[in-house]
Amino acid sequence: MADSAGAVNGQPKAANGNAGQTLTPYHSLFRHLFSWEKPRDSAIAYASVVTTIIAVRYLNxxxxxxxxxxxxxxxxxxxxxxxxxxxxxxxxxxxxxxxxFTISRDTFEAMVSDAHGLINFFLIEAQRIVFVENIGVSVAACVAAFISGFLIKVAPYWVLTIIATTIAFFAPLVYSSNQEFIDEQLKTAANAINAQTAQVRDAAQKQADHLAAVGKQYAGDYTGKVQEILRTRNLSPSATKKAPEFPSPPTEEPKAAEPVVPQEPIIA
Incomplete structure (x- = not known):
């Protein structure tokens, strides 16, 4: 049952809208390592990762x-x-x-459970970044992916892996050591961006209003001209239709034609 701290069975709960989503134990583990709560553990983890990367690269x-x-x-x-x-x-x-020597069922199930939790950790974190649960983290991931797209053309994979590991371990340490200064600078940058955004929004709104007014004016002018043209055509003499002219009816009664009497031939 969830307690007031938002944990379920000792596991932290996700901070998003999905109330039933619980995080894996690896979230607590990586948060513990990256936050340098215990510098010894974080230093050992960082050295182990870097040593493994270099060993895989240079040792056959x-x-x-x-x-x-x-x-x-x-x-x-x-x-x-x-x-x-x-x-x-x-x-x-x-x-x-x-x-x-054999692996017991309990040991195997524990290994599978650990692998399952690790896979779920990466899946959950990827979705939290994609769906912008934390704007800062999503922006940082976007910038990192953009820069990596250029660095991968000039740097090998193992160098990029070491750089990513170093940033993942030391960026939280630098932030926690200079949190007030960094927060102040971020706030100043956010205010400047908001001011520029508001200025651009106002300018765009004014331009849109001006274009709408000009368009409305032109539409009114063209409508008046069209109505004037139609009115002129309706009043022109050529447009009036003339009534068809028919011959006047006769006023006298018709007379019957006289029959023609044939003349008899003269006999000599």
């Missing part, structure tokens, strides 16, 4: 592992064969344990 661990493997196998096989030839009893078999 795979070749060393294979070389060590064949030397161990050659030694045990030679000891076993020599013992059987000389003493009629193998030497390596004398050191064979009664039961071979």
């Amino acid at each position: 661990l795979l070749s060393w592992t294979l070389g060590l493997s064949w030397m161990v196998l050659a030694t045990t096989v030679a000891a076993e064969i020599s013992g059987k030839l000389v003493l009629n009893n193998g030497l390596a078999s004398q050191f064979r344990p009664r039961e071979y």
